[in-house]
Amino acid sequence: MASADGKHRIVARRRMPAPREIVYEAWTDPEGMREWMCPGDVLSAEAVLDVRVGGSFRIVMKSKTQVHEHTGTYQIVDPPAKLAFTWWDAKIPADITLVTVEFVPHGDESELVITHDRFTDSDLARRYETGWGTIARKFADYLESGHTRKQPPRSA
């Protein structure tokens, strides 16, 4: 199912109290990203960013109970106006979504528009299958190794 209908798309916009150059830098500087990607119960965030078209990034957020890993590849790098990158969430392995970030100037301030796209039902179904396929293989491996360990020769 394509998201061209706008149905499987999230748009979030926010007025930023700084010119877009500063906001753009916050998205492309790993130090900055580590700070603002760490809200709420997220205790730490690591960010490795290779900001160029075709370059990739990795952001790992850790909370008390969870590790949340995101990776992707930059598709559009147009400073200080626009960034677009694929977004892969380690918890949903078969699905790759697309995030576009636009920096719109408003004098001394700016507006940020995030469009998160390509959420699809069919992919979700497929990801579900793929996820379980991988788990099934791991499960089989586990059973094999578990059996050899759990049934040692009785002579001892």
Place this chain on the structure above:
Amino acid sequence: MVEHTESAELDRVFSALADPTRRAILRALTRHPATINEIARPFPVSLNAVSKHVMVLERAGLLHREIRGREHHCRIEPRPLREADTWMKYYRHFWEVRLDALVVYVDKKFKAAKSKRGAAHGVR
């Protein structure tokens, strides 16, 4: 708030799936429903531990349990993972929270840059 409740639900799903034993339990249940004893058989952990895993999966809405006499019959409930809606709700909240943090960060940066400029002007 509705967003918060949905986010809490998704957090429960993610936490439940973060554990390899729980994923293996779900995987086993995709083949056929099973009792807790049957589920526990292949695992090198106690029945009690498996029972706790089952409870976590149940709270996340990923497993349905039916009690018949002394037997607890479990089946998988994949709905929480199927809907694009679910992930969209999760990420809507994800970005909103990060935008709030970004506003704070950017404000701090801009004020620091301005006062630096102000100080430089003050000297001359």
